Amino acid sequence: xxxxxxxxxxxxxxxxxxxxxxxxxxxxxxxxxxxxxxxxxxxxxxxxxxxxxxxxxxxxxxxxxxxxxxxxxxxxxxxxxxxxxxxxxxxxxxxxxxxxxxxxxxxxxxxxxxxxxxxxxxxxxxxxxxxxxxxxxxxxxxxxxxxxxxxxxxxxxxxxxxxxxxxxxxxxxxxxxxxxxxxxxxxxxxxxxxxxxxxxxxxxxxxxxxxxxxxxxxxxxxxxxxxxxxxxxxxxxxxxxxxxxxxxxxxxxxxxxxxxxxxxxxxxxxxxxxxxxxxx
Amino acid sequence: xxxxxxxxxxxxxxxxxxxxxxxxxxxxxxxxxxxxxxxxxxxxxxxxxxxxxxxxxxxxxxxxxxxxxxxxxxxxxxxxxxxxxxxxxxxxxxxxxxxxxxxxxxxxxxxxxxxxx
Numbered sequence: 001x002x003x004x005x006x007x008x009x010x011x012x013x014x015x016x017x018x019x020x021x022x023x024x025x026x027x028x029x030x031x032x033x034x035x036x037x038x039x040x041x042x043x044x045x046x047x048x049x050x051x052x053x054x055x056x057x058x059x060x061x062x063x064x065x066x067x068x069x070x071x072x073x074x075x076x077x078x079x080x081x082x083x084x085x086x087x088x089x090x091x092x093x094x095x096x097x098x099x100x101x102x103x104x105x106x107x108x109x110x111x112x113x114x115x116x117x118x119x120x121x122x123x124x125x126x127x128x129x130x131x132x133x134x135x136x137x138x139x140x141x142x143x144x145x146x147x148x149x150x151x152x153x154x155x156x157x158x159x160x161x162x163x164x165x166x167x168x169x170x171x172x173x174x175x176x177x178x179x180x181x182x183x184x185x186x187x188x189x190x191x192x193x194x195x196x197x198x199x200x201x202x203x204x205x206x207x208x209x210x211x212x213x214x215x216x217x218x219x220x221x222x223x224x225x226x227x228x229x230x231x232x233x234x235x236x237x238x239x240x241x242x243x244x245x246x247x248x249x250x251x252x253x254x255x256x257x258x259x260x261x262x263x264x265x266x267x268x269x270x271x272x273x274x275x276x277x278x279x280x
Numbered sequence: 281x282x283x284x285x286x287x288x289x290x291x292x293x294x295x296x297x298x299x300x301x302x303x304x305x306x307x308x309x310x311x312x313x314x315x316x317x318x319x320x321x322x323x324x325x326x327x328x329x330x331x332x333x334x335x336x337x338x339x340x341x342x343x344x345x346x347x348x349x350x351x352x353x354x355x356x357x358x359x360x361x362x363x364x365x366x367x368x369x370x371x372x373x374x375x376x377x378x379x380x381x382x383x384x385x386x387x388x389x390x391x392x393x394x395x396x397x
Contacts (some may be wrong), residue, residue, distance in 0.1 A: 127325065168368055231363070232381040245366045246373055258376045259329030262285045265380055 005186040008152045009193055010103045015095055015148065018194045022091045025153065029084045039080055040071045043087065052090045053083065060274035061118075077255065078133075085133040088196075089117070089140040090279060096147045103150045103157055104239050107227050109214070111236025113140045115268065119226035122267045126260050127222070135185035138203045138223045139230075141196075143238045145187030145204065149175075161239060170248070171206050171240040184208055222251035235272060282337040283329050288344075291316050297331035341379065348386050356386050 009016050018024075024042045028034040044050055050071060057068045057078055068074050075083055099106050117139025124135040149157045156179055164174035175182040188205035199216040203223045206213040210220035225245055228237070231243040284293075291314055299308040299322065307325060308318060314330075322330065329366040345353055360382050 126328075168365060228377070232377050233384065234381075241363065242366045243364050243377075246368060246371060248368075248371075251371075251373060257328055258372050259283070259285045261373075261376055261380055262287055263328060265384065269384075 003180075004101070005181050005189040006200065007146050008186055012152060015151075015190070016193050018088075021049060022088055025084050025087050026226065029080050036053065036072065036075050036080065039083075040075060043071050045082075046095075049087060049090060053086060055278040056086055057083075057276075059277070060150070060276045081131055082133040083105065085137045089137045092140055092144065093279065096119055096144075096151075099147055099150050100154050103154060103161070104146070105237070108237040109143070109147070109239070110140075110280055111276055112230055112238045113143060114279060115139070115230035115235030115238070115272060116142055116223065116226045118268050118271050119229040120223045120277060122264050123222050123225055123254075123256070123260070124239045126256060126264070127254065128216075129218075129222070134197075134199070135219075135222060135226075138200060138219070139203050139226060141191065141200060142187065142207045142223055142227065143183060144190055145183035145185065146238060148186050148190060149183055153179075165241075170242055170244065171238075172244075182208075208244060208247075210247050210253075217250070217253060221247070221254050224250050225254065225256075226250070229261075229268070233265065233268065235268070244248050281333060282335050282340060284332045284335065284337075284340055286319070286322060286328050286330070288340055289314055289319060289330060289332060291319065293335070294333040295330060299327060301325055301327070309312050344379075345386075346385060348383070349390065352389060353382070353386055356382050356389065360385070361363040 025039060028039045028042055043053065053074060054068060055069065056062075057074045058064070062078070064077065068077060078086070093110055096106070099109075117136035120135035120139045121132045124132045129135070146157075157175075160175045160178040161171065163169065163178055164171045167174070169177075172182040172184065184205055184207060188201055191201040191204050199219050202213045202216040203220050203261065206217075206220040207223045207227055209218055210224040213220040224244075228244055228246060231240065293314045295308060295310055295312045295314065298306045298310050301307050307322070307327065308330075312318070314332075361380060364374070364378055367378070369375060369378065
């Protein structure tokens with residue numbers, strides 16, 4: 001009997017911790033005594049990750065005038081923190097395997113997540129937020145609770161899906177009614193298990209209710225808005241068929257003009273296809 | 281006067297209000313005629329809209345869909361009404377999001393069908 005989001009992670013060893021390579025990168029980035037050389041060495045040991053990272057850095061995502069051919073070059077141009085965040089996004093996508101295809105098309109799921117990530121990164125840049133790459137990662141992470149549900153409780157998840165279809169309900173509302181919790185609270189537990197920074201935990205936990213975030217309501221509001229944009233633009237699909245309702249408090253907190261939508265749409269359309277090609 | 285998105289503003293249009301940066305400092309003065317250079321400066325400053333004389337938001341919105349296939353537009357609007365079931369259509373954000381999403385979707389459909397033919 002599943003009674004809490006915590007139960008879902010018990011015994012789910014495949015995703016209950018992040019790949020060792022990411023933990024090592026993270027440790028090196030956070031350690032003031034480690035050098036760029038150390039970080040480069042750790043990344044280079046994972047050939048797949050190295051190749052993906054270079055593809056992303058050379059995509060429309062960054063639009064650098066010159067090709068970035070090596071990890072040391074990427075570190076010096078993008079920065080260690082930002083490269084760490086991109087490595088996290090790539091590692092997370094590779095982690096989930098064997099999701100029942102009748103519950104979600106995994107490619108569409110990641111497309112939605114990438115769309116949210118690009119939208120969040122763009123909105124964050126308009127607000128002059130620091131290290132915008134963490135918002136891209138937040139987009140990748142925001143719905144991962146749903147993947148855990150599809151793996152661990154496929155039947156209950158299917159019932160929630162059917163319930164939302166039948167009653168024209170938002171999926172996260174149907175989940176809460178069916179299970180007593182929704183994918184956002186499952187995602188929160190996952191972020192804790194992965195020992196990710198508290199702002200990622202709050203973003204994931206509150207992306208539908210950003211006004212309830214205790215320490216990072218702005219970050220949560222940005223991803224909340226980005227999720228609405230990705231749905232409205234029809235980028236991929238997380239299983240939710242409706243554009244989620246806007247949280248009024250979050251909108252006011254961001255203090256963005258409505259006119260930010262046009263350049264944000266343009267930026268997303270410019271980057272989305274390329275990001276999907278390089279990251280998926 | 282109407283608040284226009286930056287991409288709708290053209291050289292020769294006249295400001296109906298001061299353009300302020302995010303700290304409330306005046307960048308361009310009310311009554312100024314917009315030039316291509318000013319447009320570029322506004323973009324670089326991250327300004328996304330401005331009040332323009334003699335144009336209403338309604339006129340500009342109507343113009344944006346002028347060239348679109350009317351039948352396709354109506355059909356797409358109906359599809360988006362469904363997807364926006366839980367949105368607050370009274371809110372200015374949702375209204376603009378709806379408008380832009382519909383136009384974008386129609387452009388995509390027209391682009392695809394043109395290529396198919």
